[in-house]
Structures are given as C-alpha cells and as structure tokens.
Amino acid sequence: MMRMMSIASGSSGNCIYIGSDTTHILVDAGTTKKRIEAGLNDLGLTGEDLSAILVTHEHSDHISGLGVMHRKYPVPIFSTKGTLEEVGRCRALGRLSQEVFREIDADQKFMIGDLEILPFSISHDAAQPVGYRINCGGRSVAVVTDLGHYGQYLVDRLQGLDTVLMESNHDVRMLQAGPYPYPLKQRILSDRGHLSNESCGRLLGEILHDHLNHIVLGHLSKENNMEELAYETVRLEITMGDNPYRASDFPIDVAKRDCSSQIFYIS
Numbered sequence: 001m002m003r004m005m006s007i008a009s010g011s012s013g014n015c016i017y018i019g020s021d022t023t024h025i026l027v028d029a030g031t032t033k034k035r036i037e038a039g040l041n042d043l044g045l046t047g048e049d050l051s052a053i054l055v056t057h058e059h060s061d062h063i064s065g066l067g068v069m070h071r072k073y074p075v076p077i078f079s080t081k082g083t084l085e086e087v088g089r090c091r092a093l094g095r096l097s098q099e100v101f102r103e104i105d106a107d108q109k110f111m112i113g114d115l116e117i118l119p120f121s122i123s124h125d126a127a128q129p130v131g132y133r134i135n136c137g138g139r140s141v142a143v144v145t146d147l148g149h150y151g152q153y154l155v156d157r158l159q160g161l162d163t164v165l166m167e168s169n170h171d172v173r174m175l176q177a178g179p180y181p182y183p184l185k186q187r188i189l190s191d192r193g194h195l196s197n198e199s200c201g202r203l204l205g206e207i208l209h210d211h212l213n214h215i216v217l218g219h220l221s222k223e224n225n226m227e228e229l230a231y232e233t234v235r236l237e238i239t240m241g242d243n244p245y246r247a248s249d250f251p252i253d254v255a256k257r258d259c260s261s262q263i264f265y266i267s
Helices: 032-043 066-072 081-089 154-158 172-177 184-191 197-207 228-238
Strands: 002-008 014-018 025-028 051-052 077-080 103-104 108-110 115-121 132-135 140-145 165-166 214-218 253-254 262-267
Touching: 002 032, 002 103, 002 140, 002 165, 002 214, 014 032, 051 066, 066 154, 077 081, 081 103, 115 154, 140 262, 154 197, 165 197, 172 184, 172 253, 197 228, 214 262, 228 253
Parallel strands: 025 051, 051 077, 077 103, 140 165, 165 214, 214 253
Antiparallel strands: 002 014, 002 262, 014 025, 108 115, 115 132, 132 140
C-alpha cells in the first residue's frame, strides 16, 4: 500500500510526501524544515525515515527548504542534470554536498526501495523540469504541476493512475484582471507557464477511468485563484467534457498552501 499527503502546495511553496510501508520520499522541498517535519510527524514519520527527495525543477517554491533539509537529513536528491546544475548554483540554499545528487532522465524508470519512479518531461520555464509517476505493488500515483500546456505525450504517461495531484493554478479571468505586471501574466499564460483551472479539468478528462480513486488539485495561485473556484471549474470541465464520466463519480480535493492535506491511501 502507498500513501500520499500534500505537506504544502501552492505558489508560495510545494512539498508532497509519497511512500510505502518501507520507503518514504518527498517530491520537492519548497517550504520550511519545520513545516516538512510537522507533515512527516502527521504520518508517524520523522526526517530520519526519508529515503530520498525528488526535485521537479529549480524554482524557489520547490527547493527553498532543500538546503536545510539536506544538511539535517543527507538523503539522496534526485533530478535531471539541468535541474541539479541550477540547484547547485543557488546560493540561497547554502552549502550543498553534490555527492548526494543523483542524475536521472525523463522516461527512464529507476527504483528507490520498493518504489518505481518514472520521471516525465513537462513544459515549464525552467532548465529541465519533470513530473513524477510512482508505482508500487500494482498501484500508481503521479504529481504533475508547473506546466503551461499538455499533449498526447503527457496524457499517455498519466493513464491508469490510482491517485493524481494535478496543477490547477489560476483562473484566467482573475489573472487577466489582477495586479500582476503584463509580462508576468503572459509568462503564466504561456505554453511554459502554469495550468489553468479549465486546462486542469480538460487534462483530467483525458485520463479518467473507473479505478481512479483520488483527484487532488494543487499549486493554486494565492492571487489568481480560490479553492472553491478551482474545485467548481474543474468539476464543470469534467462533467461537460467529451468523456463518459461526471465529476460526481470521483472524489476531488484541493491541497492547501498553509496546512497538510488528509492522507490519501492507495491500495
């Protein structure tokens, strides 16, 4: 059996726990050590139980806590070559021992304990960003955030999931009318930006199946989204989309930026 819990998810910080009975990993460490440790404690774990940290990309809301976590818990840090190079250059993280860096490639599976990890490429304005699919005991969970658009490549890699945490970053109208400067708005809306609520719902419509047990909406913008708006927009896209399902067929949760989610059991 696997478990997943969002420790932090939003434009201000991201950290997702995924684990089995014997292997425990974090996807990103973009919040404080105190917050990460509290989340692990909610799972009955401590930092000493961690097996690895997987990094999606080098933006600060995904790595801000990586340095202090690494110095207290020197577990391997996995990511692509481009991301690790950028992480190594980030002075804000303090001293990092590159001996713990483990270079991986998109679409090349590898094992951490009893977890099979499949990184996959995503479209975002970072050096070499990836999402992750984690398989164990015939069950699969994926974390897919920070992507400006998706195509058949991504849809193919998200088939047959039991649980997915997917980006529902912004409401397009809120973003367009909001206070962000024009270049930042264009960046977010670009093919290397972030997934809107509507796009999230449409992507979910491409991967729904009878045995998808949990949908978690994540990486919401503080300024350009609201939990209720993301939830209702995604539900509407699913129900009105070209698929045989309705939103009421699936449990949909919204990951919060300021507290841990419930524990999602994948069995």
